[in-house]
Amino acid sequence: xxxxxxxxxxxxxxxxxxxxxxxxxxxxxxxxxxxxxxxxxxxxxxxxxxxxxxxxxxxxxxxxxxxxxxxxxxxxxxxxxxxxxxxxxxxxxxxxxxxxxxxxxxxxxxxxxxxxxxxxxxxxxxxxxxxxxxxxxxxxxxxxxxxxxxxxxxxxxxxxxxxxxxxxxxxxxxxxxxxxxxxxxxxxxxxxxxxxxxxxxxxxxxxxxxxxxxxxxxxxxxxxxxxxxxx
Numbered sequence: 013x014x015x016x017x018x019x020x021x022x023x024x025x026x027x028x029x030x031x032x033x034x035x036x037x038x039x040x041x042x043x044x045x046x047x048x049x050x051x052x053x054x055x056x057x058x059x060x061x062x063x064x065x066x067x068x069x070x071x072x073x074x075x076x077x078x079x080x081x082x083x084x085x086x087x088x089x090x091x092x093x094x095x096x097x098x099x100x101x102x103x104x105x106x107x108x109x110x111x112x113x114x115x116x117x118x119x120x121x122x123x124x125x126x127x128x129x130x131x132x133x134x135x136x137x138x139x140x141x142x143x144x145x146x147x148x149x150x151x152x153x154x155x156x157x158x159x160x161x162x163x164x165x166x167x168x169x170x171x172x173x174x175x176x177x178x179x180x181x182x183x184x185x186x187x188x189x190x191x192x193x194x195x196x197x198x199x200x201x202x203x204x205x206x207x208x209x210x211x212x213x214x215x216x217x218x219x220x221x222x223x224x225x226x227x228x229x230x231x232x233x234x235x236x237x238x239x240x241x242x243x
Contacts, residue, residue, distance in 0.1 A: 016111035131160040132169045139173045142192045143182055150192060161199045164208065170200050171215040174223070183222040190225040194238045201242040213242075 025031040138157045141150035160166040174193070177183070185193060197216060204213055220236035227233050 013108050016109045019111065128163070128165060131156075131163065131166050135160055135166050135169045136173055139170070139177070139196075142189050143177055145186075145189070147188055147192075154192070154195075157196060158199045161196075161203050164212070167200045167203065167208065167212045168215075170196060171212055171219065174219050175215070178219060178222045183224060185223060185225050187225060190223070190233075190235075193223055194235060197235065197239050198242075201239060204242075 021035070025035060134153055134156045138150050138153040141147070141153065157166075161170070197220065201213060201216065216239075220239055221234060223235040224232045
């Protein structure tokens with residue numbers, strides 16, 4: 013119903029805290045009434061007689077109950093119960109129109125999508141700079157790349173880009189390139205969740221056995237030796 017009817021009102025209220033708070037209050041009341049349709053029933057407490065009251069001398073005898081009056085009270089209560097609303101609120105079904113097109117509501121989310129695309133572009137650019145030995149440009153983008161690794165799309169992008177470079181026989185790196193690639197892989201694995209185990213972590217496995225650097229003639233260090241501590 014909010015989507016269908018209230019979008020214009022919400023747009024009109026933007027920037028006016030007073031109106032927004034009033035609107036929230038109204039919504040809160042509606043939600044509260046929906047969850048608590050019936051007011052709390054007050055229970056009458058019957059007081060217990062005090063200790064030793066039976067020892068008192070001036071006790072009044074319990075009055076004789078009039079059968080007709082008792083029956084009348086019972087009939088009254090039964091009649092009330094019959095006209096009372098049902099204990100469970102009957103669910104009212106109603107058709108709610110679809111309201112404005114979804115694009116109108118998701119206008120603000122357009123920025124999020126653009127940001128996501130920009131992040132992937134930053135990851136791609138940084139990797140390109142590393143493999144082209146443009147280390148100054150790579151250093152500038154590097155903090156943004158490490159931040160981007162929080163998102164699964166960026167982690168996936170990293171594995172794809174590195175895979176392309178392996179296919180182009182660019183797996184043997186110099187010391188600076190190796191350092192950059194290792195730091196990106198470590199950051200990627202650090203932010204991986206259990207859900208990424210068979211996706212991103214699995215995609216990195218062939219890469220960590222491909223990327224390497226020459227430490228001295230005949231001695232090669234592979235990337236897995238620097239990332240194998242991750243769960």
